[in-house]
Amino acid sequence: MAEFQGGENLLFLTDEQLRQGIEAMFFAYRGFTADPDRILATMAYGRAHHRAVHFISRSPGTTVNNLLNILGVTKQSLNRVLRTLVEDGLVDSRVGKADKRERHLFLTDAGEALERKLSDAQRARMRAAYRAAGPEAVAGFRQVLEAMMEPELRRRYYGIRENEV
């Protein structure tokens, strides 16, 4: 049967298989964001706030510019989100020591608390999915995801962590 595809096992590359993969990606992403979204809906924040908080948590002291590059949005869009987070006391924006033009971003205790609440929910689903699928499936999952990213982003994603103040 695989012979019809050119002598190799390329059945996983039929249009039908690809379509199923596309839909699985669509539905899974909905599940992926569902739990944090439910939490965020009870407060004055949205998915954009979650993303900002997540990446500040991962790289404390990251600059606004770093965040812009990671998130891939305009500074006006990010600024609106960061402003509310700073005003609400969830994010601390400190002028850089070496370069005073830069602002280094940190989560406050309240910010850490929100981050934990959101990522606990998201991790719980991820953990359940990983556990259900098993370690080998997870390795494959990661491989396909990595191959699906924009090459430039994959480099950054597996490159240097920007967390030096």
Added chain:
Amino acid sequence: MAEFQGGENLLFLTDEQLRQGIEAMFFAYRGFTADPDRILATMAYGRAHHRAVHFISRSPGTTVNNLLNILGVTKQSLNRVLRTLVEDGLVDSRVGKADKRERHLFLTDAGEALERKLSDAQRARMRAAYRAAGPEAVAGFRQVLEAMMEPELRRRYYGIRENEV
């Protein structure tokens, strides 16, 4: 080393592994939508139009209600999208024969052309990722995605195709 995790290989469930999976999902989804988004940006359509066209193409004759359930948006939101697609001659909305309240949705030739253009771009990236990762990785990828979906949606997704007119 795995023994620290409870005697099994559960290292893939550490918070750090989960965080990496979460970020991979985020970046990969960006790649996943990047190509269709670039095409859509050149016309008066957005991601919502792509989704509608995709699922009408998959299940020709599907009803508005079916589409609402699959897409998980409000009818007002979907209606705005469908209206422009019908006005622009990409989608044909036919009154149901059995139940005249229902509208059955079909792509016109122009609609099929747009769908093909968008999904060709998306499939090309998917195909490249699948090819790079290999069949076993793809099987794992699908397993994890399926486990990540909302259970109710997973049932529908693997249930009956709604394409009877």
Added chain:
DNA sequence: TTGGAATGTCAACAAAGCTGACTTAATATG
């Protein structure tokens, strides 16, 4: 025949993205 379901429409609004123009401060460079 009447109640409820499916669909559609109007209005108003919110989140989160965008562009463009501009300021301020600080750094880097010629």
Added chain:
DNA sequence: CATATTAAGTCAGCTTTGTTGACATTCCAA
């Protein structure tokens, strides 16, 4: 030192895509 560039922030206005709520129409089914 003078100038150019960079980082960050702000204002204004726009777009897409989601949301509620209210209401009309059509039509099936009890």
